[in-house]
Amino acid sequence: MSDKISKEVLTEWLEIVRPFAHDxxxxxxxxxxxxxxxxxxAVAIHYHDGTTVSEGRDEDCFTLQSISKVIALALALMDNGEDYVFERVGMEPSGDPFHSIYRLEQHNPSKPLNPMxxxxxxxxxxxIHGVTPDEKVGRLLSFIHEMTDDHSIRHxxxxxxxxxxxAFLNRALLYYMKQHQVVDGSVEETLDAYTxxxxxxxxxxxLARIGALFxxxxxxxxxxxxxxxxxxxRICKTFMVTCGMYDASGAFAIKVGIPAKSGVSGAVVGSLNKFGGIAVYGPALDExxxxxxxLKLLEMMSNRYDLSIF
Structure with a gap:
């Protein structure tokens, strides 16, 4: 795609999708x-040539939530290598809610189906390497600072x-995996780092710049x-395609076709080779x-500019 999406178009589209916020x-x-x-x-696009266009509440901060899973996966791969990571976590979509414990009980040795x-x-x-939760999070933040060239980012x-x-359910997941030697160390410390x-x-x-780097x-x-x-x-982007939108990943791939990861804060990041990174924020969530x-904005964008990778 050679055409860039202008600020005026983003302004118009935000107004079109605004009523859906109450759905x-x-x-x-x-x-x-x-x-x-x-x-x-808010919406922003960080293009492949390094330029950025944004609209809406583009200075307002929100938490990464599950979008952090992609970044943490990249760091864990760099820390440990591919074989180590995927001995403990699988590569397959689950089709179940993101918080489900069901699949852990079906697999031996209770290996999670995927990192998303x-x-x-x-x-x-x-x-992730680090003796304490703060050391792990500090390394993850340093990684994000490097990706964004912005050292102001904090949690x-x-x-x-x-x-x-x-986080009682996440504690349950950790204790279950600890019982089966999928994780080690303190459950509370791992949960501290994760939250x-x-x-x-x-x-x-x-966030759009992070998407552009991928x-x-x-x-x-x-x-x-x-x-x-x-x-x-490439591994991270593949997981974004197959698992990035929870158990709606298949429908999203058909309707939008952009490698993407969402978080329950209402943020979504998309990553398109030879185009750049797209970030959208709207805190109202579907089921x-x-x-x-x-989802509405990315679908409009993909259809209008033919952004699907398929």
Missing amino acids: GHVADYIPALAKKHPEDL INAGALAVTNM SEEVASSEFET KQCAIEVNVKQ ANEGRDLDSNRQIISKHFA KGNSVVG
């Missing part, structure tokens, strides 16, 4: 996220604390430095846990 519900099971307003919308569901993501966080203590205190990881805050422009096969668009190996970047506005 979903903000993630109120995490108390700190329940405060967000459904119509606080909660069980797999918790196992991946457990693999929200309020959101991390809110998630940690209510802080999910609570890392960015805006749509920063689209550019792990190479920074400004410095041309290889931050993630081409092979690992699958994906941003209602994000």
Whole structure:
């Protein structure tokens, strides 16, 4: 695709999708996220040539939530290598809700099906090098600073604390995996690192740049430095296609066809080779846990500009 999407077009499209914000519900099971307003919308595109266009509340920060799973996977692969990671976490889509424990009980030795569901993501966080939870999160933040060239990015203590205190199901997943030697060390420390990881805050422009780096096969668009190996970047993008939108990934692939990852904060990041990174934010979620506005906007964008990879 050679045409760029202008700021004026993004403004128009945000207004078209705004009414859909009330078709979903903000993630109120995490108390700190329940405060967000459904119509606080934003979109940004970081193009392959390094230029950025954005619209809406593009300076407002939101937490990465499950989008952090892709970044954590890249770091875990760099820390441990492909064989180590995939001995402990599988590569297959699940078709089940992101928080499901069902598949763990069906597999021996209780290996999570992929790194994008909660069980797999918790196992991946457990693999990141670091003696303490803060050391793991510090390394993940340094990695994100490198990807965005922005050292101001931090995690929200309020959101991390809110998630940690209510993460009973994630504790259950960790204890189940610890029983079967999928994870090691302290369950509480792994959960501490994971909730802080999910609570890392960015805006749509920063997130679009992360998407663009994956689209550019792990190479920074400004410095041309290889931050993630081409092979690992491809692995991450493949998981975005097959598992990135929870158990709606198949429908999203048909309707939109963009490698993408969503989070329950209402953010979605897309990554397209030779195009760049796309980030959309709209906190109202559908029944699958994906941003209602994000899905509508990405579908419009993909159809209008023929962005599907298929």
